[in-house]
Amino acid sequence: MARGSTRPTSRDVAQAAGVSQAAVSLVLGDKWRGRVSTATAERVRRAAQDLGYRPNLAARNLRLGHTRTVLLVVPALTTEFFAGVYTGAARVAAEHGFGVVLYPSPAGIGPARDPFASARAALDGVIASSMAADALTAIRGDQLPLVMLDSDPDGSPGAAATVNLDIADGVRQLADHLLGLGHRRFLHLAADIASWTFEVRARELATRLAAVPGTEVRTARAPITIDGARAAAEAALAGPGPRPTALVCDDDKLAAGAYKAARRLGLRVPDDLSVTGLDDLALATALDPELTTVRLDAELFGERGMHALLAVLEGREPDGGDIPVELVVRGSTAVPSH
Structure with a gap:
């Protein structure tokens, strides 16, 4: 394919390698063993590399039933704290090939208006602050993996894990x-x-x-x-x-x-x-x-929340223990005058 032409497709890879598109899908989806030969698999990979082919991850993930997308439900972003939580969660998510969709409760505090109505099939899991916990009633029947932040470890129905600051x-x-x-x-x-x-x-x-x-x-x-x-x-x-x-x-x-x-x-x-x-x-x-x-540490809080969800998705036990906090003494406190 000439440089500067349209993006190569799996059909182009199949033609270059002299195989069927089904074989290309098996090889690039790493499901070829026992179904095509090692030589064929190597030929497909070489053709894909030479053509600069990149699979359509969105379509592939939909076929696999995984979109590698996580929903973060928080109160409205009226302070930088929850922005920090998002930053930390998104950083860890990106390192593992996930994206994070942020859903702030429209009212600021309390229930969000069913953020899952149009997204149930497009989510792999949810991380939610207890301050927006009422929004989660909408997904209890969908069995989405759920990690709760700032939540009672013994009283979070439906949560696979909780992550708390101390x-x-x-x-x-x-x-x-x-x-x-x-x-x-x-x-x-x-x-x-x-x-x-x-x-x-x-x-x-x-x-x-x-x-x-x-x-x-x-x-x-x-x-x-x-x-x-x-x-x-x-x-x-x-x-x-x-x-x-x-x-x-x-x-x-x-x-x-x-x-x-x-x-x-x-x-x-x-x-x-x-x-x-x-x-x-x-x-x-x-x-x-x-x-x-x-x-x-809001960013560490978000990081730990995302790590916990990844562990749940992979069938592992999330790390336990609350996140330490630190007293910062400044000028607003002193010995009482009376």
């Missing part, structure tokens, strides 16, 4: 840091979302603080928006009784709202109020003072 340890590190500074009156600014990962944060914080005599903790719930967090924190801090000296926020965006609430009430961070977050987003170092928070 959120509980992160909360313990935060609590111990604040207790070590001398704080005993706490306000927990909790994400107003029914999700396992936020249940863990509340439970671990309450458990750790209860172990130290003389501590008290109040809870205020807020949507994960800066304005929502500001309103909830302002109402809680201005309420009756002794004011908390430490505010523990479920994520960095909630902490940013808490900063605004403190300023409106004439409180200084950290002189009058220590504030902590959880995520270590870029926002954490944009705040003044910079935010004490727990660093979650």
Whole structure:
């Protein structure tokens, strides 16, 4: 075939090798042993190489029943955390010849509107955040391999594996840091979302603080928006009784709202109020003072999720163990002034 002509086809390879198209399909699909001779297989491979032939992978995968495509279901990309999860998952997927389709829940948090309706036959597996878990009801009858992120390992129906960050340890590190500074009156600014990962944060914080005599903790719930967090924190801090000296926020965006609430009430961070977050987003170092928070490696999270799904697809046991997290102490926490 002349250079610069149309892309070579399997028929061109068959003609060049002097064999049938069926033989080309067997050889290039690595199913030739016992069906064509070694000499024929070598002739087909040489003809394909000389012609620069590349098989139509999309058509081949459909015939095989595998499209090497994974769906990643996450809340809407309102923070860079889930963008990092996608980046990590896509990097590992690419190394293994897979593609990742991203499906953010249209509402931001909660159920996505059946992302599988037009894609059931085109997916090999699903990785899903527990914050968008309601979307998964649409595929429970399809038996697609499923890996859940940030999800209860003992309570994820249909999941072949779960991959978690060690959120509980992160909360313990935060609590111990604040207790070590001398704080005993706490306000927990909790994400107003029914999700396992936020249940863990509340439970671990309450458990750790209860172990130290003389501590008290109040809870205020807020949507994960800066304005929502500001309103909830302002109402809680201005309420009756002794004011908390430490505010523990479920994520960095909630902490940013808490900063605004403190300023409106004439409180200084950290002189009058220590504030902590959880995520270590870029926002954490944009705040003044910079935010004490727990660093979650979003890209590693995505990588581990994809590795787990690959293991499931290959019939292997995924690696166990939660992903370690790290407390990052910055200027938003200090010894209480009263």
